[in-house]
Amino acid sequence: MRWTSLVLWAVCALSEDVSTDTLVKTREWRRAHTTNPDVSEELCWVGDFSKDACCRGDATHNCWEDDYSFEECCPNADCWDGDAFTYAECCAAKHGERGNEGCWSGEYDYEHCCLANRSSSWVDVLVREIDTDQFYGMDEFYTDAQYGSDFGYYSTGRVLGQSDGKSTQEFAHFTTYPMALSPHFGRVLCRLVFIMWLHMEERAPFRVVEMGAGSGQLAYDIHRCVKRNELSIQPDVWRRFVAAFEYVIMERSPALAKRQRERGLKVVAGDAQRKDSCPSVLQALAASDACGPSSSAPECQVGDTGNEATGASVVLSNELLDAFAPVKLQLSLYAMPTVTSCRAWQELRLVHVIKLQQLRAITEGLQHSEQRIEAMAVDLEGYTQEVFCRVTNSSVGKAAMACAPSSSCLAMVIALSELMNHHDLQLPAAAHNMRLRLRKDTELCRRLQETVAQLEVTFEGSVVLPRQVYRMLRHQLREAHDLEVRFLAATTTRQVPVPLSEERCGDLQWWFEVHEARIHRLIDVYRPLGYPNIQLLLRPGERNFVELVNCLVGSAGFMLAVDYGATFEALGQSMSADVGSDGIFIPPVPQDLIEGLPDCYSYWPQCAGHVDWTTFVDFTNVAAAGARLGWQKLFYGPQSLLEHLGRRNVTVHGRLYDVPGYAVFTHSWLSNHVQNWYGREVLASKDQSAGWQQRWTSFKWLLLQKTSGEEPPPKVIAFPSWHLDSQEADPCWSFDPSALPLADWIASQKEDDPRVALQKLSDEVLDQLGPKYAEEYEEVQLAVRLVDWLVATEGCQNFKPPQAQRLLSSDGLWLTLRSRLMRAWKGIWGEESLERVARAVLQRLAEPVPFASPAECAASQTYKSLCEEGDGNRARAPLIEVSLEVKCTTFIHISPPCRCSRSSEMEILTR
Secondary structure, eight states: OOOOOOOOOOOOOOOSSOOHHHHHHHHHHHHHHOSSOOOHHHHTOBTTBOHHHHHSSOSOSTTOBTTBOHHHHOTTGGGOBTTTBOHHHHHSGGGOTTOOGGGOBTTBOHHHHTSOOSOOBHHHHHHTTSOGGGSEEHHHHHHHHHHOTTTOTTTTTTTBOSOTTSSSOOBSSOOOHHHHSTTHHHHHHHHHHHHHHHHTTSOSSEEEEEESOTTSHHHHHHHHHHHTTTTOOOHHHHHHHHHHEEEEEEESOHHHHHHHHHTTOOEEEOOTTOGGGHHHHHHHHHTOTTSOTTOOOGGGOOOSSOOTTTSOSEEEEESOGGGSOOEEEEEEOSSOOOTTSGGGEEEEEEEEEEEHHHHHHHHHHTTOOHHHHHHHHHHHHHHHHHHHHHHHTSHHHHHHHHHSTTOOHHHHHHHHHHHTTOGGGOOOSBHHHHHHHHHHOHHHHHHHHHHHHHHHHHTTTEEEEOHHHHHHHHHHHTTOHHHHHHHHHHOEEEEEEEEOOHHHHHHHHHHHHHTHHHHHHHHHHHTTTTOSEEEEEEOHHHHHHHHHHHHHHTTSEEEEEEEEEEOHHHHHHHHHHSTTOOSEEOOOOOGGGSTTSOOTTTSGGGGBTTBOOEEOEEHHHHHHHHHTTTEEEEEEEEGGGGOBOSOEEEEETTEEEEEOOBOGGGTSOOOHHHHHHTTOOGGGOTTTOSSOOOOTTSEEEEEEEEOSSOSOOOOSSOSOOOOSSGGGSOTTBSSOTTSOHHHHHHHHTTOSSHHHHHTTOOHHHHHHHHHHHHHHHHHHHHHHHHHHHHHHHHOSGGGSHHHHHHHHHOHHHHHHHHHHHHHHHHHHHOHHHHHHHHHHHHHHHHSOOSSBOHHHHHHHHHHHHHHTOOSSOEEOOOOEEEOTTTOOEEETTTOOOOOOSOHHHHHTTTO
């Protein structure tokens, strides 16, 4: 998208000793020459007219004239109401230093009302007289539509297809990685779980808990991998591993739990977004097959939290966190906000609107009596009128109604909400500023009139459905498909901003605090560009999930989350830049499954309960929630970096283990899923797509560990981890392909003001940003995989700087290696990308530098990790056979015998 800087206005400073006539003329000049007059501080106060002089009293003050009123200039104007709440009654000296305590409640306190040093949000003023809990919170609606008993997608069984367990395509309209890459995905994880078991000193019992296991395919594949020793682990070690291994699934969906049990898997009911699911899982772990009915062994006991004997050793989730219910927040940027204060934020809630005539017809189809239908109509009309007219009766609402007289209350409230996304209007946050704008800004008034007029047509004869009424209707319609489809088509969903409730504030306070610095970095980009607000999507369940894992694990264990997502900053940049985006997506749906439904892709709530929804996981947030409980990040990065082709020597407390490698491409036929596994996005190919698909939200892994000791973190994954915060990015990277491209480009210009950076942005540069970042995201993974493959097939010695340089400078050696590369990887990466990246990798191994492309940096770091770091977790030398006559090497398992023309060239490959 194109970002443009908006024109900001400046105000001249005036001396305080000017005449009254001059002050009046100055005010008139400001009215004529100032655009978007949002701040009373710069419009109302000149010379002796100051906030201290004019606002510390009631409205009957000589400060005011026809064009400047107490309500529009004073931030404390909303404190006063009638004769009971006046400045004199609440702030007079007779009431003491803190004023009349009987006047204060909530945000209305002495500092705000008597000192006028804080303003009320116009959103707060607009809706403070109504109960906004009757509007669906986005997370509440999401939960009802996914898991609710009335119309939930997962609860009703719509999630499952018709395969009855006979096909890997078991879900109705999407395929997750376990099914698409079965059994190879499970084997990659099986190998990782085995390494975790080694680093936990062969803990027994070694219990794995999978949260939200879908069809159970991944659990089934891991079970089979362990029980059949599909990794070819050394037999004596494998016997101990299989004896210690136990696996339990915690599942929320009854339909999915049934399918999992049909596979012979152990399942317990629970919600991964609730810590109170912990006791039932611990009880299931204690009911191990090893525990008899009267067993008194420690591992068979149930405690409040897990421990070494009773708890989980590993908790994993695959494509689960993206289903957690989201909350959408908005932060005004007009004044520098205190981001850790709940008062600075608003929550976007959902309002469902339907034409009354259509609702009558639908309820008639449900066989409701005429009397019941009429009573419902009267109630809903009364509710809509009362709630939304109470909103427009607020001081801000009255100012808006004066701008667009004769508007319906519903259309006016929705119009004000939608204008907040018109960035060129730069709507302020403060209530008195909003009243000022509504009265004096002709463009705002014109835009409001246009928006209201459009909504009047849309909402003619409509009523609003409170949350409980919507839920009741969906429950009644669940067995009447045709009527339910009519209801979905007839219902429209709009968003309204509301202040954070006390409960919501308490739930999110930790989030504001832990991400304060990251939020300020977003502000530093968007505020100078004239954006009036930023919008962020968060999933409270991410923190709850980590707390549940912490309860299950106790003092030591691992947590692995596999999902689509990105970092906090990348997701925040995307949400704020894409005006109107909710960050909720619908996976592709086969046409036969949405036949007859309204356009499900027009707006995500349209087909609620009939399609799956997903959001991008904030991996930064998950890791931050873990850090508060003593968890540390071991790895974060793309999916393919969990695969390790070569064997490894793993040393744990002086004990050496041989860990086999595993490669998906050597065990599976080449498919789009295999290409995607290795990071090659088929849809992003120049040959197969007219455009470029951004990669920064693609499939990633987050591995956390909790330990009670002080020992250094184990190298469970041998490859370099990516960063979760822009301030922690590898200094070697010349740019960040895991970030939103334009945002990262602006940061790379090293300008204090993003507007200055944007002046350098040509159309040519902008057009290339997407392809450049998408391509590099892929090639970082290719570079790591190439080093892994080279070391696995030829050993570390052959790629030290002198040897790598000789390989590049010898046409014969390069052509031999190129031929092998093409046989192994051309089908996945293509000839051009493979040769270019391979040469760049070898060049970087030959000449290490501190600053390079991300792919080159990753290659250098991978070689260092595999071949140089002395932690005992080192790559194994390849199995080779050497012919003494020609010194020609045969690389067992992966490479065919090489053909060499000069023995001197071939020597460097076996030295």
